[in-house]
Amino acid sequence: GQQVMQIPQYQHVQEGEDFTTYCNSSTTLSNIQWYKQRPGGHPVFLIQLVKSGEVKKQKRLTFQFGEAKKNSSLHITATQTTDVGTYFCAGGGYSTLTFGKGTMLLVSP
């Protein structure tokens, strides 16, 4: 079945440093969604990418969908302590989403 891999599993940065998490699928995706889960919270939808090569920005967050629609990335510029949490990508297949295991981001002030 479809597999979605995320790297790194964990990253610890100093506030102000940049952060990137990568998502790779074993199959071509119809779409990709990104979610954020704060410590002790539940996953919350951030954004969806649908088109090949698509790039979307939300303030300091930049999301990219690969040309082959098999990979995606989330880049955070100048991290803040409020960025702490686990970031999940979810790849769209035939009818459902497959979630990656997530990248846990820790930001030290």
Add this chain to the structure above:
Amino acid sequence: DSGVTQTPKHLITATGQRVTLRCSPRSGDLSVYWYQQSLDQGLQFLIQYYNGEERAKGNILERFSAQQFPDLHSELNLSSLELGDSALYFCASSATGGAFYEQYFGPGTRLTVT
């Protein structure tokens, strides 16, 4: 607040027991998903229902079952519980059952099996 409610918030039970987790989707959402989240396994998809019918199955054990009722709320039944079933169980809902619709997650039920 996502609009998805889950009860109970916490559940502590013994091995071999059976429990039922309940989920009410966002108003108007027809699809319900169940996920299991443990520290080393990330977010594991268990099962999806759409308008009362089972739509997709993930890594759901035979000891687990679920259903969606006519009022669209859903229940996840876990039986013959084992220590390894201790986890956070999330319910999510979406407008329809397709992959293009964002999922709204409930606050989760933390299950502890002792």
